[in-house]
Amino acid sequence: MDLEKYGEKQLPSPTISSSPGSTSLVDLDTAGERNGYVLDASKLDDSQVYKLASDGHTVLIPQPSDDPNDPLNWSTTKKHVILFIISACSFLPDYSSATGAVTLIPQAAEWGLTPDIVNHSQSGGQFMVGAGGVVVVALSAYFGRLPVLFWFLVVSLASAAACASVDTFDSFMAVRILNGFFSTVAQGVRLVPDGGLMFIKDMFFFHEHARKINIWQSIVIASPYFGPLFAAFMLTKLNWRWPFGIVTIATGLCTLLVVFFVDETYYNRKLSVLQQPVRTSRWLRLIGVEQWRSRYLRNTPYQAFIRPFKALSKPIVLLTNIYYIMTFAWVVGINATLAIFITPLYDFGPRQIGFFYFAPIVAAILGEIVGHYLHDTVARLYLRRHGGRLEPEARLYVIPLATPFMLAGLVLIGFCLQNGYHYMITAFAWGMFIFGIMITTVGVSAYNLDSYPEGSGEVAAWINFSRTTGGFVVSYLQVRWADAMGPQRSFGIQAGICAGAFAIVVVLMVFGKRLRVWSGPLDFKTS
Numbered sequence: 001m002d003l004e005k006y007g008e009k010q011l012p013s014p015t016i017s018s019s020p021g022s023t024s025l026v027d028l029d030t031a032g033e034r035n036g037y038v039l040d041a042s043k044l045d046d047s048q049v050y051k052l053a054s055d056g057h058t059v060l061i062p063q064p065s066d067d068p069n070d071p072l073n074w075s076t077t078k079k080h081v082i083l084f085i086i087s088a089c090s091f092l093p094d095y096s097s098a099t100g101a102v103t104l105i106p107q108a109a110e111w112g113l114t115p116d117i118v119n120h121s122q123s124g125g126q127f128m129v130g131a132g133g134v135v136v137v138a139l140s141a142y143f144g145r146l147p148v149l150f151w152f153l154v155v156s157l158a159s160a161a162a163c164a165s166v167d168t169f170d171s172f173m174a175v176r177i178l179n180g181f182f183s184t185v186a187q188g189v190r191l192v193p194d195g196g197l198m199f200i201k202d203m204f205f206f207h208e209h210a211r212k213i214n215i216w217q218s219i220v221i222a223s224p225y226f227g228p229l230f231a232a233f234m235l236t237k238l239n240w241r242w243p244f245g246i247v248t249i250a251t252g253l254c255t256l257l258v259v260f261f262v263d264e265t266y267y268n269r270k271l272s273v274l275q276q277p278v279r280t281s282r283w284l285r286l287i288g289v290e291q292w293r294s295r296y297l298r299n300t301p302y303q304a305f306i307r308p309f310k311a312l313s314k315p316i317v318l319l320t321n322i323y324y325i326m327t328f329a330w331v332v333g334i335n336a337t338l339a340i341f342i343t344p345l346y347d348f349g350p351r352q353i354g355f356f357y358f359a360p361i362v363a364a365i366l367g368e369i370v371g372h373y374l375h376d377t378v379a380r381l382y383l384r385r386h387g388g389r390l391e392p393e394a395r396l397y398v399i400p401l402a403t404p405f406m407l408a409g410l411v412l413i414g415f416c417l418q419n420g421y422h423y424m425i426t427a428f429a430w431g432m433f434i435f436g437i438m439i440t441t442v443g444v445s446a447y448n449l450d451s452y453p454e455g456s457g458e459v460a461a462w463i464n465f466s467r468t469t470g471g472f473v474v475s476y477l478q479v480r481w482a483d484a485m486g487p488q489r490s491f492g493i494q495a496g497i498c499a500g501a502f503a504i505v506v507v508l509m510v511f512g513k514r515l516r517v518w519s520g521p522l523d524f525k526t527s
Contacts, residue, residue, distance in 0.1 A: 027269075028061040029453040032206070033521065036389035037061060037450070039207055043388030053207065061206035062453075067273045071203045071265045079203045082265070085257045086199045087216045089153065091223040092254060093129045093183040096160060096247045097122060098224035100176070101336050102231040102353060103240040105343070110240075111169045115340055116479055121173040122336055125180035126475065130468030132181040134308050137198070137457035141526065142295065142304035145198060146264040147288030153255045156182040160251045164244035183251070197449055197460035202265035209449060210375040210395070214442050218368030221438050224335050225360040232354030259286065268297060268526050299525050307524060311458035314522070315515045316451055319504050320444050321462050325470040326501035330410060330494045331437055332471020334430065335360075337478040341487070346423045356427060363431035367438025374398055375442060392450035393512040395443050399505050402439035407495045409433025414491025417482070447508075455522045 032038070041050065041057045051060045064072040071079070100107075100122040108115045140148045159179035166172045200212045231243035264285045268276070277294035284290045291298075299307070311317055342348050342356065375398060382394035409432035416426035448459035481490045508515075 028059070028063060029206075030521070032061060032390075033392070033451065033453060034517070036386070036391045037206055038389055039383065040388045053205070058207055062269060065269070065273055067267075067276060069276065069279055070267050072205065072267075074203065078263075082199065082203065082262050083212060083216065085254070085262055087219045088257065089149070089254045090216060090220050091226075092156070092247070092251055093180060094220065094224040095227045095250070096163075096183055096244075097125045097129060097176075097180060097227070098335055099227035099231045099243045099247060100125070101224075102228045102235065102339055102350065103243055105339065106235060106240045107169070107172075113169060118169065119336060119340075119475065119479075121169070121176045122475065124173060124472075125176040126332060126336070126468050127472035128177050128180035129183065130465035130472070132183075133461040133464040135181075137308055137461040138304045140198065140266075140457060141299045141307050141524075142301055143288055144264055144285070144291030144298075145202070145266050146258075146262060146285055147291055149262065150255075150258055150286050151288075152182045153251065153258060157248065157251045157255055159183075160244065160248040164241045164248055197445065198457035199265050201449060201453060201456035202267065206450075206453075210379065210442065210446050211372060213445050213449070214368055214371045214375060217441050217445060218364055218371075218438060221331075221367070221434065221441060222361050222364035224332070225357045225364070228335070228339065229354050229357035229361070232350045232357065235350040262286075264291065266291075266298075266526075270526065271297065297526075303525055307455065307522075308458045308461055310522060310524075311452065311455045312462055314452065314519050316508060316512055316519075317448060317459055317462060319508060319515075320448060321466040323501045323504040324441075324444055324463060324466040327406065327440060327498050328437060328467035329470025329474045330498070331434070332468065333474030333478040334413070334433075336471070336475040338430075340479055341417050341482070342423065342426070345417065345420060348423075356423065359427035359431045360434040363434035364438055366431075367435045370435075371398075371439055371442050374401070374439065375446065390450075391513055392447050392516070393509055395447040395450060396505055396509050396512070398443040399440050399502070402436040402443070403498070403502055405432045405436030406440070406498055407436075409436065410491050410495035410498065414488040414495075417487035417491070419488070451512075451516055452522050454524050454526075458522075 028037070039058050039061070041052055041059055051063055052058060053060055060072075062072070064070055067073065100119070104115045104118040104122065107113075108118045111118070136148060136152065156179060159175050159182060162175040163172065163179060166175060197213070200209060200216065204212050227243070227247075230246060231240075234242050234246070263282055264279075275297075277290065277297060279285070280290065298304075312321070338356075339353055343353065346352070348356070375395070378397050379390060379394055382397065383390050386394075409429050412429035413426060413433065415421065416429055445460065445463060448463065449456055452459055478490075484490075
């Protein structure tokens with residue numbers, strides 16, 4: 001470990017019993033989960049040595065070991081290269097799934113089906129993106145992060161190629177569902193995440209989490225809009241198979257990046273440096289040989305299987321997922337069906353639809369830029385008002401700021417589609433909704449991670465499952481719902497559901513800590 005990266009200070013904290021042959025490290029994750037996270041060294045008395053960030057006053061949570069193989073001790077460059085690659089892999093599932101939002105029109109013409117029927121393939125793939133994430137975190141708890149990421153990407157690459165080459169709708173739907181299940185690996189092996197949360201938790205300290213989640217989530221949120229955007233422009237000159245060919249190429253590039261640059265980030269902090277499995281070859285870790293040899297140090301198959309369900313049994317995880325289903329479902333539903341609405345309304349062709357998809361991409365970028373400062377600003381204000389102690393519930397305080405954007409966006413979309421307002425107003429309304437959901441998603445993800453840091457992958461998988469499951473249902477209903485009562489009323493009801501769901505956030509802001517204390521920690525064998 002490069003000791004020059006860290007300062008040291010005598011600080012108090014709850015200690016954990018040390019393993020043989022190790023120096024006792026304080027379990028600041030557990031202490032923060034139970035009593036709130038203390039980041040400012042000046043708020044603690046001098047009684048124990050703590051490693052601090054380079055600024056000399058921010059306490060590092062968790063405390064890094066003296067092991068150079070500890071991902072917390074990796075260079076800044078290595079950490080961010082891996083974060084970039086994991087984010088790129090997280091881009092794939094929604095990008096691939098949403099590509100079909102535009103190709104469904106020429107596909108319907110080729111197969112003699114209605115666009116709504118062809119849209120079922122997109123909905124099925126979207127559902128498997130969520131379901132696959134739950135399976136991925138269980139497998140990762142047993143086999144390790146890296147081999148699950150690699151082998152799932154290999155199958156995802158093969159299924160993506162099949163999407164571009166099949167000849168019948170039934171075959172296309174089958175491989176789309178298969179691709180959705182396996183492409184979700186970087187969103188399920190995440191939050192750190194969706195990949196995302198688990199890798200972020202493995203490599204970065206607590207005070208860095210919100211910004212890293214913001215980067216990763218902005219790519220995840222924007223990804224379903226790049227698929228239709230690229231596909232729309234390609235369809236002006238090429239057939240519908242080419243967009244899925246691009247998905248195949250992107251998957252192949254991500255697979256190569258993982259092969260050459262990503263390393264195993266799992267590190268068991270409950271073991272001493274001497275007890276850690278010996279790392280010999282990154283290539284053996286890539287295919288899972290090293291992790292298989294040290295599997296006895298991780299979870300049994302049953303322990304790995306039960307982890308996601310144990311996480312969901314915690315009240316705040318369940319409640320935040322109910323809230324997220326009721327807000328993010330409309331993101332997927334709108335994206336999957338908007339081409340069906342705006343093509344006849346504005347007499348749009350593929351090129352115009354492509355330009356239209358710049359609106360949510362710009363909104364996601366703005367959400368990332370604002371969120372980069374907003375989440376840290378809210379955290380600092382909370383620390384100042386609560387004696388330097390940050391409770392996980394502080395992460396929820398951004399949601400009241402984001403909710404008006406979501407509600408106004410949904411209502412305005414309904415009015416635009418009902419009354420034929422100018423397409424620029426429709427694009428602006430869509431952007432407002434995406435901006436609000438971007439801020440909300442980071443708040444929800446960070447809250448779950450801070451509440452249960454040892455279950456980073458599990459809580460992320462359920463967040464991913466919630467957004468895709470809700471979207472799966474809405475994708476089936478959106479067009480018929482709007483046809484039955486009109487877009488103005490249907491989108492107004494969606495806004496009303498979002499507003500009602502906000503009551504869950506209020507409950508968690510007031511009673512979240514009591515619920516966490518009452519339900520207890522996850523007590524997993526490994527983090």
